[in-house]
Amino acid sequence: MNYENFETPIGKIILIGDKNGISQLLVDNKSKEILISNDWVKSENQFAEAKAQLLEYFQGKRTRFDLKLNPKGTDFQKKVWTELSKIPYGELKSYKDIAMATGNPKAARAIGMANNKNPIPIIVPCHRVIGANKKLVGYAYGLELKKRLLNLELINHTFEILKAHYGKLNWWPADSDFEMMVGAILTQNTNWKNVEKALSNFNGNLSPEYIEDVAPDELAEIIRPSGYHNQKALKLKSLTKWFKKYDYNISEAKKQDADLLREELLNINGIGGETADSILVYALEKPFFVIDAYTRRIFHRVGIEVPDKYEDYRLLMEDAIPKNTKVYNLNHALVVEHAKAFCQKKPLCDNCPLQVICSKRI
Structure with a gap:
């Protein structure tokens, strides 16, 4: 061997x-x-x-394996392992499901034992088998790894379904990189319609130079439709002060290291993880996965255990999806579109493309 x-x-x-x-x-x-x-x-x-x-x-780029396998085991075990290999990527089966598929509906316990003896895990996906109560059960290399593999598959499978349904989308609507950065602050705690109203109030004057010079109370009045306008005016002033370091030149900012830029943005008054990562992906072309309320809602309902902390959730998504700015841009656009079309606070489940995998944790 x-x-x-x-x-x-x-x-x-x-x-x-x-x-x-x-x-x-x-x-x-x-x-x-x-x-x-x-x-x-x-x-x-x-x-x-x-x-x-x-x-x-x-890397989330492959959903099936095409390899020559030669596992050692009994005929029954090999039959079980063959059925395991038929479980689709991103989907789950119970021991009872596998027992039915092998023609032994009362052999769930024996199926479990054969599953545990699988000598070629991952390639023969025994991690896709769960208990009848939909709980994760034993895995030779620990439940943490099993959960990680299932998260990897479920996250990527979700985006593949959304991509097939909606096609390629572009998001963030803005006429310039600076307008995008401003929009990222204005969209905090409000909807995009209110942001559009606030942006239109600039009457073509939106620029870093204008925000630097305009009085805070005047700026607050301009952006009033976005809500929390006094606070957001101060945030825009702080953002503009940071941008001035790069002479208001987005190309100069893009030359900087991604982690350094993120640290700088997070040090700006009023900018948290979601706003910083939105600016990084859409304006500065740096690969950080944006976690917003839509992302939390959709993946919780699909079946992911969503971490409470922003950074933990971002890293979970980035662990499943390779760092790629264009991919992150598209994925966020798909999340936004799906949340508006189907996965609203009160979900519209009829004809939802994610019905086939959704755990419906409403």
Whole structure:
């Protein structure tokens, strides 16, 4: 038997197999002791395609594997593992579902044992099997990894469904990068219609120079339709002061390191994570996933355990979706569109494209 190990986002993976295919996949994530057998021979090329496909999977770019497999087990176990491989990406089945599919409706316990003996996890997706009560149950490499794999799949599957339904969308409506940044502040605690009214009140005078020079009370009156206008006027003044560091030149700002820009924005009075990340993605073209109320609502209802803290949720999404400004831009646009069309506070579930995967946690 040959083997190869390589690093992945979930820890080191070890593949073992021969000319007949992959026989084992081990995950060295410190959840269990992994021992390299003296009978295995280190290979550099045999698993190149498997390695590539696994890395694509972890990047959210692959939804199925096309690999030659040769798991060792009883005929019953192999039958179960075959059924596991039929579970669609991003979807879940119970042990009872697998028992029915194998023609043994009363064999849920035996199915569970065969599931736990699966020698090629991830590629043969035993992580997609849950208890009859829809709770996560045992996984050889720990429930945290199981949850992480399911989050990865559910998040990407959700966006694929939305993309298929709505197509490619563009969001943030603005005539300039600076107008976009202003809109990101004005949209705090209000809806976009009110932001549009406030922006129109500038009568073509919206520029960093104008906001720098205009009196705070006059600026507050202009943006009154957006609500909290006195506070937002001060925030716009602070934003403009920061932008002046770059001579009001968006190209100069874009040259800066992404993390440095984010730190600078978060240090501006009145700018939190959502506003900063909106500015970073849409104006400064830096890849940070925007978490807003729509994102929280949709993914909670779909079935993700949404973290309370903004940063934790952002990192969860960025762990599932590779850092790419255009992808993050499109995904946020899809979230906004879907929240307006279907996933409102009182959801309109009829004909919703996410019905096939939604847990409907209203």
